[in-house]
Amino acid sequence: MSAHPHPLQRLFQFARPYRAKAIWATVFSVLNKFFDVLPELLIGVAVDVVVNQQDSFLAKFGLVDPYEQLMWLTVLTAFIWIFESVFEYLYALRWRGLAQDMQHELRQAAYGHVQKMAPDYITNARSGRLMALLNEDVNQIERFLNTGANDLIQVACSSIMVGAIFFALTKSLAVLAMLPIPLILVGAFWFQKRLYPRYVAAREAAATVSTRLNNNLYGMATIQAYTAEAHEQLQVQAASDDFRARNADAIRFSAAITPVIRMAILCGFVATLLYGGWLTLRGELGVGAYSALVYLTQRLLWPMTRLADMTDLYQRSMASVARIMDLLESPVPPDGAKRIEQARGAxxxxxxxxxxxxxxxxxxxxxxxxxxxxxxxxxxxxxxxxxxxxxxxxxxxxxxxxxxxxxxxxxxxxxxxxxxxxxxxxxxxxxxxxxxxxxxxxxxxxxxxxxxxxxxxxxxxxxxxxxxxxxxxxxxxxxxxxxxxxxxxxxxxxxxxxxxxxxxxxxxxxxxxxxxxxxxxxxxxxxxxxxxxxxxxxxxxxxxxxxxxxxxxxxxxxxxxxxxxxxxxxxxxxxxxxxxxxxxxxxx
Structure with a gap:
């Protein structure tokens, strides 16, 4: 039997009617990131205007007067911020709308499929697991489409756009500034791989606490009748202590991800600061270009601090997609086609x-x-x-x-x-x-x-x-x-x-x-x-x-x-x- 396609591919197949919405949402995310990167370039242009005045970059377009250059630069900045805000509104509207649509469709499809199955299927599959699938798994996909999808797209776009600007201005500095990116990616996935079993253990412990509390709430009359309150309190405490210990283990590990990524970012930022400054002092790089590159380095590398969260959200949602699609693809008992309007009852x-x-x-x-x-x-x-x-x-x-x-x-x-x-x-x-x-x-x-x-x-x-x-x-x-x-x-x-x-x-x-x-x-x-x-x-x-x-x-x-x-x-x-x-x- 061949293996299932990747969960993302299975989600795309299910979401075929919503592909136009997803494409427009992606376009708006890319355009928002494009206008989001431009202000850093304008900072460099502004510095260039103040330092070089009649010999600035804008003077090449016929704007000789420095005051006129600053005026047009202000107008351009206003338009860029307006377009960035408009596309941020549009991508938020599209992604969140798509998230709500997919949440609704997946829950309806999953519940509708369960209703076609024999009641024994629910017993064998455990109603608690099906409840988690219909609620938590569906909500996990909604959370990813709400924010995670846009974040991944924008981080990729930011890396490509900023990298292209770096290489256009100075190839040697581009290599130094982007050198931490592979290390950040490898580090994030290394941490994530080791975090996954810790998260699984914490979720299992949380499920044990939930099951214990749910069972006790339904059986409170019996607990009180047998004066077993102290015993059950200890049972809940033991389950909660286990959850706290497993969660603490995951937290200690996950808390180290962002500081480690920050150290890698520091290396890229220091490289740009020192090497870029050295090139500027030698006259091989303009002051405005240097200013823009310093800001762009932060814009390039800083989103990487959230990479661990993004990959975690992505992996959780793909696991949820796989579980929901497995349910939707489970075989339904065969059904006949004939109808009978009013039987005699024999x-x-x-x-x-x-x-x-x-x-x-x-x-x-x-x-x-x-x-x-x-x-x-x-x-x-x-x-x-x-x-x-x-x-x-x-x-x-x-x-x-x-x-x-x-x-x-x-x-x-x-x-x-x-x-x-x-x-x-x-x-x-x-x-x-x-x-x-x-x-x-x-x-x-x-x-x-x-x-x-x-x-x-x-x-x-x-x-x-x-x-x-x-x-x-x-x-x-x-x-x-x-x-x-x-x-x-x-x-x-x-x-x-x-x-x-x-x-x-x-x-x-x-x-x-x-x-x-x-x-x-x-x-x-x-x-x-x-x-x-x-x-x-x-x-x-x-x-x-x-x-x-x-x-x-x-x-x-x-x-x-x-x-x-x-x-x-x-x-x-x-x-x-x-x-x-x-x-x-x-x-x-």
Whole structure:
């Protein structure tokens, strides 16, 4: 497999629509630097006018009077400063605008790509790392485009322009003045190479502190309940001390870069001062030219003091580019092209085999029919494959063998959006967005129907507690529904599924973590929905599914029993054993 192109090349490919903006920004940066260098030359011309007067450089253009020369020199200086300021405004406007555009496009593209991936991808990639990518990495690129790109361009332009002036005036002095530049470049990259692992160690230590604090903030109730405050304080202190030590190591090293570069600059400046002065005293170099070269030496070499910062910013941004582009280039699960407008809700699982890891199958040839308008339940122990079947039905994964049909149509041929519009899903741990109760019930609907929201809540037996909230349906639920109890969140999730009015309702352990009252409310809601739509119910609590039209018992990826609740109790098999375990009742 060939290696990836350079991150800068990958960024250029992504930013193709913004190339015109980048080109104009570069042009304005170059023009700004051109007019920025000219004032040093004008200082030399001004000195030449004062010293040589009628024999000055400007006198060759017909301006014999020294006062007239100074007047025109003042006018020229004003125009140069105006143009320099105008182009500084234009390049800042272009670069910062480009930085904001790229920040927006990269974040949108990365997040959009993540939304196309299966939920397990987020788990495997670690949500914390993806958050860092969507925030810190994108912001790192924005910081580079904001200032770093312009700085690199202007340092290069300054070196070329000033070097050209030096060589035009005196080649020998040019060589002496520019001699420190290779040493500065080599030194900067030498330092940077050794700084990189220190920065990495410091960032890892900072991530450890952040993780520890984040974990403790979420678990503060448990920390306080177990009076573990002192213990956790020591843990945070140890992580913070480690970060401080690693950061100090990086700071000690990075603090030496600029002084070392200053010493190299001193060599170039002293060379210009002494050798240039010697040439001037011998009459081989004009006084004005000497003055200009002294100022230009500082203009040539002084920006090099920021070279370490510029290269650091560049390297960080290129690493961020590589991570974002790797995400954008990660393969997306295949999607079908067919659409289905309104399904009846008949489901068929045919010889389904699947495993998350090669050679470790979870499902072994599952055959299962869910007739339209019927309620079918899947029960069994943890790891038996119940939730995996739901993930396959939702299109999060594709079976290794076999197929799943919706109204006789293979879901592999349907677009995932079209498929999921026919399904309403209630998870064991429901996700609530940080909005109002009404916004969560009508989640995904661009034009919510208030009457339908209330009807859905009533059907889910959630209206009573919602009406008792401070602002009723307009009450904010907090981050992840933190202002509501677990049972309230679950009933809102059920109301959301009912609001969708999809032909297939999927409940994945929807009652396993709720209180008896909430379970009873959900059971009553499901009883009213019986025969109104197709329901696929996964449950640990068998009391939730006793009214199902058909119950299938899974064990290690295989269906070992099927039948109604009463028939399975009479059979006295695995289901009956589970029932006795949960209820203590006799099946006789």
């Amino acid at each position: 489901l068929q699982f045919e010889a389904i085999r699947f495993g998350y890891e090669p050679g470790q199958p979870i499902l072994h040839g599952i055959d299962l029919a869910v007739p339209a308008g019927k309620t079918v339940a899947l029960v069994g122990g943890t790891g038996s494959g119940k939730s995996t079947l739901v993930k396959l039905l939702l299109g999060f994964h594709a079976p290794e063998h076999g197929r799943i049909l919706l109204d006789g149509e293979s879901i592999a041929d349907l677009s995932k959006q079209s498929l999921r519009q026919q399904l309403a899903y209630v998870a064991q741990d429901p996700f609530l967005t940080d909005g109002t109760v009404a916004e969560n019930i009508a989640y995904g609907d661009a034009q919510p129907d208030r009457a339908r929201i209330q009807a859905s809540a009533e059907a889910a037996e959630a209206h009573e507690f919602i009406a008792a909230l401070p602002n009723g349906y307009d009450t904010p639920v907090g981050e992840r529904g933190s202002k509501l109890s677990g049972g309230q969140r679950q009933r809102i999730a059920l109301a959301r599924a009912l609001y969708r009015q999809a032909p297939v309702l999927i409940l994945d352990e929807a009652t396993s973590a709720v209180d008896n009252e909430t379970e009873a409310a959900i059971q009553r809601s499901l009883a009213r929905l019986h025969a109104a739509r197709t329901m696929l119910v996964i449950a640990h609590r068998l009391s939730t599914v006793r009214q199902a039209d058909q119950i299938h018992v899974l064990d290690q990826g295989r269906i070992i029993e099927s039948g109604t609740h009463d028939a399975l109790l009479v059979a006295n098999g695995a289901y009956a054993a589970l029932w006795r375990l949960q209820t203590g009742e006799s099946t006789a």
